[in-house]
Amino acid sequence: MSKDLVIRQLERRDLPAALAIQSQVYPSFLVEPADAFASRLDASAQFSLAAVSDGELAGYLLAHGWPRQSPPPIGAILSPSALSEVLFIHDLAVGANGRGLALGRRLVNRAFELAADQKLLCAELIAVEGAAPYWQSLGFAEAEVSAELEARVAVYGSQARWMTRHIAPLSIG
Template structure:
């Protein structure tokens, strides 16, 4: 189940992030809260059996541009994609269809907002997973090394 983030969720979100990512990719709670403030209706925690097992931070952004890590962002009037900034699941949340629910919900928002795509940067070899969900690797001009050596910008076009 998806639900909006509550103030009491932040310690659990920080724990999940620390469990799922290497130190170089960990963002402060303040930076994650900034992402939530950009699009609170696109940021969620995942619950399974009454436990928080993951989270998602998504926000409008400019297609073919990956936002920097570790920095607060300002709203962008030129946004043309819904950017999945971070999706993390603990092992007990995997295989429950939570990401499929998330993508369905975010696609609806994306269509209503008239954005052309969903986009993300896949890290640590996760591009294979995202390809199975309809995302296609794309070349962009930005150096993605801050995301790790296997980082790949990806897009999922929305058809009418």
């Protein structure tokens, strides 16, 4: 296990390494171009996080505030001025050098802390490629969807599932 693991904000300088991890872990139809990925960093950037192990990007969480029940299309350029009603988890990926370190859980938990601080008390995501059980282990559940939302989710693949989770508000200590 790494002695030097840092969770910090994902930055534009991380883009080449993040895109490399994305292309390693996702099928080609889910890999987004650099400009679309970068636009997600500009939309509520504080929720997008990097896990850096021994100086190298080991995993990342691409998340942003977003309007409820309106996942952006794959490859869309996002507007940084979009309404933030929920925390939308767009992408979580861990490279080979980050496996076995519980990076996904750590990144998501940190994003939940940041979201609660901004009064975002619900998280939404599309679980892809059979990942629904993983997200269930983090407290997400499949949610009922309208026909319009179902059509948006279907673009993410035949195994895509719309999932939501409540985020506990910060307790004043």
